[in-house]
Amino acid sequence: MQILQITDPHLYGSADGRLRGVQTDSSLRAVLDDAFMQVPDYAAILITGDLVQDDTSGYLRFRSIFGNLQKPVLCIPGNHDEPEAMRRSLNAAPFQICGAHHVGDWHFIMLDSYDAGHVGGRLSDNELERLDYALASSPANAMVCLHHHPVAMGSRWLDGIGLANADEFWRIIDSHTHVRAVAWGHVHQNYDGRRGNVQLFATPSTGAQFLPHSDRYAIDSLPPAYRRFDLRADGRIDTEVRWVQSLPMQQSASC
Ligand SMILES: [Fe+2]
Numbered sequence: 232m233q234i235l236q237i238t239d240p241h242l243y244g245s246a247d248g249r250l251r252g253v254q255t256d257s258s259l260r261a262v263l264d265d266a267f268m269q270v271p272d273y274a275a276i277l278i279t280g281d282l283v284q285d286d287t288s289g290y291l292r293f294r295s296i297f298g299n300l301q302k303p304v305l306c307i308p309g310n311h312d313e314p315e316a317m318r319r320s321l322n323a324a325p326f327q328i329c330g331a332h333h334v335g336d337w338h339f340i341m342l343d344s345y346d347a348g349h350v351g352g353r354l355s356d357n358e359l360e361r362l363d364y365a366l367a368s369s370p371a372n373a374m375v376c377l378h379h380h381p382v383a384m385g386s387r388w389l390d391g392i393g394l395a396n397a398d399e400f401w402r403i404i405d406s407h408t409h410v411r412a413v414a415w416g417h418v419h420q421n422y423d424g425r426r427g428n429v430q431l432f433a434t435p436s437t438g439a440q441f442l443p444h445s446d447r448y449a450i451d452s453l454p455p456a457y458r459r460f461d462l463r464a465d466g467r468i469d470t471e472v473r474w475v476q477s478l479p480m481q482q483s484a485s486c
Pocket residue numbers: 239241280281309417418419436
């Protein structure tokens with residue numbers, strides 16, 4: 232079963248809106264063109280946060296881009312989102328905000344790590360309870376998705392704005408043996424790791440990327456990207472990040 236992870240599109244109300252030198256609307260569209268051509272039989276799309284860049288009119292743009300898809304579009308908020316406006320704007324199929332979704336032999340649990348007033352994230356007691364309950368209620372292979380990184384990325388500035396209560400998160404994950412993967416956005420870079428039997432994935436943004444292992448905020452020269460997951464019934468995962476090279480980057484010198 233094929234799943235697409237699309238993350239951190241940072242849309243504005245205007246198609247001309249740029250972030251870190253990249254026009255976020257055309258950049259997202261180029262990524263989706265590639266994804267739908269390469270992976271036409273995908274079962275669902277995971278959107279792991281920062282749908283908009285602090286601009287709630289960006290949700291109308293998001294809806295116009297994804298609203299006609301015939302597959303589930305599973306969304307979670309990031310720190311640049313406004314969760315209430317996001318729920319209001321994306322309140323019908325194909326959109327789902329957080330919650331859980333079963334497809335094939337897999338169970339996707341979409342967590343809300345938005346923490347008002349903070350760039351970093353936190354899972355509320357309710358979200359932690361929901362995670363524990365969702366995992367206990369289904370023996371299917373589980374992929375847990377959130378915006379903020381629950382492990383250190385080896386980048387000082389980014390590691391100050393990850394998931395604040397990661398220990399509580401891992402305590403729950405560790406108590407359920409059928410969690411196969413945790414996937415997130417926020418860090419605008421590729422990451423493919425492992426914690427025990429759980430595979431860990433961060434996916435680059437559909438716009439500009441951050442330079443890995445940098446102590447300070449720095450922009451990478453890598454192009455927009457997305458991730459393809461091929462999820463097997465026995466829990467195995469085949470995955471690749473696809474970089475979309477064809478886009479004119481128009482990187483500006485300043486951020
Ligand atoms: Fe982002």
